Amino acid sequence: MKHLLNAVAACALMTAPVMAQSNLEKLGAFKVTGTKDHTYIDQNAPEAESIRNVLTGITLPDGFKIELYALVPDARHMAMAPQGTVLFVGTKKSKVWAVMDRNRDRVADEVKDFAPSLEFDVPNGVAFTKDGFLYIAERNRVMMYPAAEFFHESPDVVAVPIVPQGTLIPVEEESYNHTARVVKVGPDDKLYISLGQPFNVAPPEKLDLYNEVGIGGIIRMNRDGTGREVYTYGVRNSVGHDFHPVTGELWWTDNQVDGMGDDIPPGEINRQTEMGQHFGHPWFGGGTVRTNEYAGQEVPVDVVHPASETVAHAADLGMSFYTGKMFPAKYKNAIFSAQHGSWNRTTPVGARVMVTFIDDEGNATTEPFAEGWIDENGEYDGRPVDVAVMKDGSLLVSDDFANAIYRITYSE
Numbered sequence: 001m002k003h004l005l006n007a008v009a010a011c012a013l014m015t016a017p018v019m020a021q022s023n024l025e026k027l028g029a030f031k032v033t034g035t036k037d038h039t040y041i042d043q044n045a046p047e048a049e050s051i052r053n054v055l056t057g058i059t060l061p062d063g064f065k066i067e068l069y070a071l072v073p074d075a076r077h078m079a080m081a082p083q084g085t086v087l088f089v090g091t092k093k094s095k096v097w098a099v100m101d102r103n104r105d106r107v108a109d110e111v112k113d114f115a116p117s118l119e120f121d122v123p124n125g126v127a128f129t130k131d132g133f134l135y136i137a138e139r140n141r142v143m144m145y146p147a148a149e150f151f152h153e154s155p156d157v158v159a160v161p162i163v164p165q166g167t168l169i170p171v172e173e174e175s176y177n178h179t180a181r182v183v184k185v186g187p188d189d190k191l192y193i194s195l196g197q198p199f200n201v202a203p204p205e206k207l208d209l210y211n212e213v214g215i216g217g218i219i220r221m222n223r224d225g226t227g228r229e230v231y232t233y234g235v236r237n238s239v240g241h242d243f244h245p246v247t248g249e250l251w252w253t254d255n256q257v258d259g260m261g262d263d264i265p266p267g268e269i270n271r272q273t274e275m276g277q278h279f280g281h282p283w284f285g286g287g288t289v290r291t292n293e294y295a296g297q298e299v300p301v302d303v304v305h306p307a308s309e310t311v312a313h314a315a316d317l318g319m320s321f322y323t324g325k326m327f328p329a330k331y332k333n334a335i336f337s338a339q340h341g342s343w344n345r346t347t348p349v350g351a352r353v354m355v356t357f358i359d360d361e362g363n364a365t366t367e368p369f370a371e372g373w374i375d376e377n378g379e380y381d382g383r384p385v386d387v388a389v390m391k392d393g394s395l396l397v398s399d400d401f402a403n404a405i406y407r408i409t410y411s412e
Contacts, residue, residue: 003377023117035117035155038323041071042096054381058372060408063328066370066397070099070108075098075398077182077318078388078405079126081149087388088114088134088148089398089405090126090169092180096136098152098187099405108396108409113226115145115157124180125193129223136195137181140174141165155377162225169195169215178237182318186220189246190227196237200258202282203292216281218252230247232272234279234303236286240319245333246356249273251307253316253337256286262345265289267310269319269337269356269366272312277304286312308364312380314350315340318386318398326393327410334358336369336395338384350375353397353408370397370408 023033051068056410058066077405087099087108096114103109125137134148142163151157169180179197196218199206210216211390218232218241232238232250241252254268259334265286270279279300285291310316319337334357341351352371359366374381376411383401390396395408 007074011157012070017375023240024161027156030239032156032344033271033279038112038116038155039095041073041111043071043111043219045071047071047403050401051382051402054373054402055406056298057375057381058370060370063412064408064410066308066406066408068107069396069405070111070405072097072111072398072404073403074101074400075385076124076180076400076407077386077401078396078398079128080388081128081134081391082130083134083149084278084391086149086152087128087396088128088136088152090136091126092122092124092400094120094123096126102155106392108405114148114152115159116155122179122181124143124182127183127191128186129185129189129300132222133244135162135191135223136184137168137183140168140171140183140185142191142193144170153268159236162223162318163221168193169213172214172349173198173209173213180191180239182241184241184243185223186250187243189224190220191315192218192220192231192241194235194238194252196239196255197281198348201285201291201372202236203293207282216257218250220275231273231275232277232279234281234284234301236281237318240337242320242335247320247362249362252323254279254281254286254306255317256312257291258313259345260285260289260292261312261387262347263312265311266306266312267314267316267339268303268306269308269310269316269335269364271307271362271364272304276297278302279306307358307362308356308366310339310354315342316354317384319385319389320389322389322395324389324391325395326399327395330357331355335364335389336387336389337366338387338397341374341380341383348378348380350374352375352389353384353395 089097102111122139134145144160175198191393214230220231221228250272280303339350355369356366397406
């Protein structure tokens with residue numbers, strides 16, 4: 001990979017802030033930036049006890065237990081490093097966090113910001129390759145960090161822009177809405193990146209552009225940023241995807257259209273069996289429910305409808321197939337996914353962890369697994385975002401409302 005690093009590191013971020021560009025150029029040349037300090041998060045802060053109190057009210061199947069793993073501000077998508085020594089956590093703000101359990105007691109004892117010499121812009125998506133390369137997908141950039149599992153101890157790290165600033169999407173399409181990218185490494189060793197479209201329902205005049213660049217879809221590219229292509233069409237805003245451990249098929253969640261009432265349209269968990277399939281947006285608002293904006297129009301594409309529908313407006317986000325050995329056998333290769341919770345429903349729904357069981361024919365059934373983050377007053381005590389399987393088979397759950405990561409374990 002050395003030739004790749006040298007070639008890509010030479011890319012100039014002409015649209016990046018001057019300070020960030022300067023630091024990035026220095027890091028690409030293996031020079032120091034002058035940044036000395038990390039920001040550390042106190043793991044014994046008073047809010048830890050409040051969170052533990054909330055967790056006593058979370059219901060789980062028999063034999064499961066949930067505990068506080070770490071205090072992490074704005075915790076969103078997670079990626080465990082290949083050697084299992086550090087968990088990287090993205091946010092929708094300007095930080096990526098490195099979480100460590102140095103004494104190996106299954107509770108984090110150190111949380112600090114990663115690469116503080118760089119400026120991040122909505123660094124929500126984090127993913128590792130099997131050979132130790134960390135990828136971070138931002139609002140309009142994708143960065144690669146070789147050996148981040150070991151270099152994170154320093155404020156300066158090797159940083160390579162594989163999709164330079166302003167080229168993930170056209171700059172004029174940058175938005176504050178639906179900007180949380182998710183990146184995963186597929187079985188083909190390529191990067192799969194979701195690009196939520198910024199509207200509630202995409203307008204007709206945007207469809208050709210969005211189909212061309214992959215906005216409102218999932219794109220695929222080589223690990224060096226070359227070979228970009230649109231893999232998935234007809235997505236509103238997917239903030240979670242993963243690959244079936246056996247079939248290699250891409251499965252993903254989608255957040256559906258707002259403003260159609262409390263109970264429609266449903267949320268979606270989708271199964272993609274080949275490149276180029278279309279999943280219905282903007283003609284469908286979710287499931288088979290047509291959008292008001294395109295009602296009565298002939299649908300000009302063949303649509304793949306969801307493998308599983310979920311309750312409307314629960315905001316299905318991060319998901320992972322369960323590949324661990326700690327949980328009972330029925331959970332093998334099931335999907336665990338996070339429902340962030342509704343923002344505009346009369347009675348709130350969601351704020352829980354779901355599990356989706358898939359049979360041999362690919363049929364999917366989704367049900368609650370961990371719930372209780374909406375209290376008796378209808379107020380949120382937490383809002384799960386993502387799930388990640390640890391090497392020991394336990395399940396981590398991030399929460400950007402409580403600023404926390406939880407750990408779910410099983411024992412008979």
